Amino acid sequence: MEEQRIGVYVCQCGTNIAKVVNCEEVVRALSEQPGVVVAKTYKYMCSNPGQEMIIADIQEHGLDRIVVAACSPRMHEPTFRKAIQTAGLNPYFVEMANIREQCSWVHDDPQVATDKARALTFGALHRVAKHEPLERMSVEMCPDVLVIGGGVCGMTAALELADGGNHVYLVEREGTLGGNVARVDLTAPYLDSARDLITALVTRVEEHKRIDVLVHSQVSSLEGFVGNFTATVETIWGDGASVSQFRVGNVVVATGYKEFDASRVVHYGYGKLPNVITSFEFEKMLRAGRIQTKEGKIPQYVAIIHCVGSRSKEFHTYCSRVCCMTALKYAHEVKSAIPNCYVSDVYIDMHAFGKGHEDFYKRGSEAKTLFLMYAKNDHPVIRKAGPGDDCEMLIEVNEKLSGEQIEIPADLVILMVGMEAREDSDAVARLVNISRDKDGWFIESHPKLDPVATTTDGIYIAGVCAAPKDIPDTVAQARAAAGRILAKTIRGSIEIDAVFAEIDEDKCSGCRVCNALCPYSAITYDASKKKSTVISAVCKACGACVAACPSGAIKARHFTDSQIFAQIEGVLT
């Protein structure tokens, strides 16, 4: 091999690195190494002048490999790859040594930090010498989209995508579209009709020429990778079933939630006391237009209890986010239907964080509702009233603000049941290859910066299936997911990172040790050839299979044995 010409750049990161690491000393040590043509230190390597310095040096000194000792490659590897590419080098000919997070930020002793920075930079130097030029791949992007779940979320995403020109397959398990909102009467906080909202959406979806609606249907398999998935959908008709298959480039998961099972909270007597009902049962009453007890009487006392199954140690620790406003909505609806009814609202905290919610709360508290606060994990207790009482039930509350034990009458108790991940969320997660958190909600790629994407390219999550939220937040996510997909499909193809695992067919013994290992399901086994292959577009280069393959058939590009050994040797010199 021709003698390599390597440039080494040690960043001071303002004083972030330089205050602990002696950057000049690192430069001095590196400049004496064979192959190093240029070694410099600079205040901010990632700044424009920093990058331009590298570019100018590449051109002036004919450098062909670059080492940047600076921050984490997670931060600026793309920056430096782009810079050296501008100068005409293959973008993979740069290696970073992390002397900030791994040195100056974690060590106080300047000598120790400097020694370590030098060792890490030596490692990068030895490694970069072994780098191979890599080319990014481009794969075709099928514009069609699969949307799983036909609630507000799925319908909104489907419409946005179809309006944008993409064909959408909308798969809904139930016989009708609408999801949980279709079970609601008025929506908080503006008291618009849920029925109108859903009807408008359903009509547009069903009439849209670019949306295929498949009700009574479920996705039974999803194979392939971003841009090139094949979905298989099973549809159950009255007397039979049919299977359809189609190609899609991206998937939106919008499977929503189910309500918490109120009978799990035993001291509320749900299922035993006939007039203890859930919010959804109350919505049904509202939609039917008559608020009444099981016995058909108009209730004189209505009590609403918040956080049923939510914000509790025993059940779910999270807040379900919509129950507080829904409870206020009920207080309002009861009052307007039965003006002389006494409504009490038993809550832990009033969560009114959304747009218009605080005003709604204010209006609710003016409407002569009795608000009682109870402490988390100190539930009210409901019991049947005695013959002398003028009500059906009595609720005992340790009222937190007054510090008193208060007993309130009730003819009808509404339990504000929280939201819960669906029973089959695990199966759905496996189907599309994404993960769930401890509560069963799907996990996003980044909780703050990348909320609707997942760690599997081409799979998006939106609406409540990712965590409890109200309709406006659901709609925003649905449109965000659709927007992400539209932006990706408009180009017709996508670039795939050049770093992935490859299987050398000649060396693969077909032992199948790697087959069940890939967290992204990137490995397939060809039974006729008796060999395994990695689908490079799916592989995330995690390295699990590379380490496992006992016959050394799997190589991770950019993380080859010789590169890693060279790096270790460099660190140890």
Next chain:
Amino acid sequence: MADKKLQIALYWGAACGGCDVAVLDTNEFILDVAAVADIRLWPIAADGKYKDIEAMADGELDLAIFNGGVRNSENEHIAHLLRQKSKLLVAFGSCAYMGGIPGLANLTSREKILETAYRRNPSIEWGNRVVPQPETKLNGKELEIPKFYRRVYKLDQVVDVDYYIPGCPPQPDRVRETLLAIVKGELPPKGSVVGAFDHALCEDCPRTKNEKKVKKFYRPWEIKADPDTCLLEQGVLCCGVATRSGCGVRCPTSGIPCRGCYGPPPGVTDQGAKLASAVASIVDSKDPNEIEEILAGLPDFTSFAYRYGVAASLLQRSYRQ
């Protein structure tokens, strides 16, 4: 070469004798070799003195076949000698190639070995529990025996080696093919592993392979394994996944797991490490306690995974000689 008979030497270092038997097992072939070659040294079968070898000119031998590892100063001396006197030096068998079974002793210390062999061994008579010393004075005379090293070396850790023939012992057919190729001068590039293939054993193993997920490991006698399914996925540790093919799948076709004697497949630096990560990868559990329990079914995994390759492993103890 036709006008002059080939000059050959065979030698054993730290060996069990099996490799020499493997050469003898080529039967009449070895007689054919004898017809075209002068066997100048072969301790197991023919007389020959070290001093005769010492007297040779450099490069006078055409071929030296060295089996066994390098355990003591005598082994090392002869290794250097044969290297100097022979045009080609072949590491024959797993011991010469990777340190082999004797190399397992690298997991313990020289002191412990001598203690076990000469003091604690129950078959030694009282009064006879003497640890041999490199130098002894007897009746006013200095006696010397070879120095017992702190560890076993594979041959190429001591001298430059031209070819490697793996196997414990190498399969006679492979030996025949390889010797023939050498005799005919049809030689692969220096440093090649010969007498074996370039892929792992599983490729040639007729057992059916499925996705591997193991909940329990068995010693071979603890389970009646299905004869047509991969042993490893039945929980019987089979090293075939990380072993170079060449033996003819002797063990798995006889119902017992491969022990890895042919060494790592090409491109694998450390056979034991590969076995460890392969075995860890097929454990079917995500629960730390259960994993612990499953792995407890693997007694002395280091000796198992490195049965032949301790001396060749990436991980070496540092010895202060």
